[in-house]
Amino acid sequence: MVGDGYNEALLHKTILVGDSGVGKTSLLVQFDQGKFIPGSFSATVGIGFTVMLLGDSGVGKTCFLLQFKDGAFLSGTFIATVGIDFRNKVVAVDGVKVKLQIWDTAGQERFRSVTHAYYRDAQALLLLYDITSKMSFDNIRAWLTEIHEYAQKDVVIMLLGNKADVSSGRAVRTEDGASLAREYGVPFMETSAKTGMNVELAFLAIAKELKQRAVQPLDEPRFQIHEYIESQKKKSSCCAFS
Numbered sequence: 434m435v436g437d438g439y440n441e442a443l444l445h446k447t448i449l450v451g452d453s454g455v456g457k458t459s460l461l462v463q464f465d466q467g468k469f470i471p472g473s474f475s476a477t478v479g480i481g482f483t484v485m486l487l488g489d490s491g492v493g494k495t496c497f498l499l500q501f502k503d504g505a506f507l508s509g510t511f512i513a514t515v516g517i518d519f520r521n522k523v524v525a526v527d528g529v530k531v532k533l534q535i536w537d538t539a540g541q542e543r544f545r546s547v548t549h550a551y552y553r554d555a556q557a558l559l560l561l562y563d564i565t566s567k568m569s570f571d572n573i574r575a576w577l578t579e580i581h582e583y584a585q586k587d588v589v590i591m592l593l594g595n596k597a598d599v600s601s602g603r604a605v606r607t608e609d610g611a612s613l614a615r616e617y618g619v620p621f622m623e624t625s626a627k628t629g630m631n632v633e634l635a636f637l638a639i640a641k642e643l644k645q646r647a648v649q650p651l652d653e654p655r656f657q658i659h660e661y662i663e664s665q666k667k668k669s670s671c672c673a674f675s
């Protein structure tokens with residue numbers, strides 16, 4: 434987590450270079466997680482991709498990232514993110530490794546100018562609302578306007594209705610999320626950072642799409658992110674809302 438006195442100049446970029454198989458990814462994983470992951474070697478695609486988590490404060494962005502990264506849920510008192518924070522994760526996609534650097538942004542309005550500066554570096558954006566908060570859903574249009582203003586034109590966007598584990602207190606119907614996503618032509622699913630529902634799938638779909646864009650073999654059919662998500666996603670069991 435970066436404090437209030439956050440300064441972009443303090444962020445350094447280090448690039449690992451060297452022949453395939455010398456251990457660049459293992460070095461990064463050792464630095465990031467303090468462990469060595471043995472096993473069969475698979476090559477890395479590209480230089481890695483940046484994914485940003487966006488959405489109102491409290492929708493569950495930090496929990497969503499921690500669930501993906503560590504398989505754990507942070508329950509209890511809510512501590513709002515200050516500025517921006519990031520985690521690395523390497524995912525295996527069709528026999529190759531794809532590195533994701535995931536930026537967790539602060540949803541609070543007062544940090545908006547900090548996060549705007551990072552939009553242009555993101556190849557993918559996960560835009561979250563909270564299915565128990567109508568306001569967080571209503572604000573999605575404003576988030577999309579902001580995205581169109583600051584992000585790259587070809588950025589991959591995915592809409593996620595988080596906290597789908599909550600059985601009472603639902604304020605946004607699944608169909609309303611799906612219909613907003615259709616209107617903007619973006620893939621959609623409901624997720625739960627608490628149970629892990631669809632969390633891995635969201636990142637995996639993004640990784641597959643980004644990998645496909647980086648290396649598109651001519652003889653392979655194009656990866657269809659909408660179809661992939663529709664075929665893989667788990668539906669929440671609770672959706673009774675009238």
Ligand SMILES: Nc1nc2c(ncn2[C@@H]2O[C@H](COP(=O)(O)OP(=O)(O)OP(=O)(O)O)[C@@H](O)[C@H]2O)c(=O)[nH]1
Nearest residue numbers: 490491492493494495496513514540596625626627
């Ligand atoms: N039931 C349930 N609670 C969740 C879920 N995800 C997050 N929460 C809770 O929602 C609150 C906010 O979660 P955070 O992940 O900190 O929210 P955030 O979007 O990162 O908020 P900012 O950092 O302010 O932008 C916490 O109390 C979490 O425990 C979920 O999937 N289900």
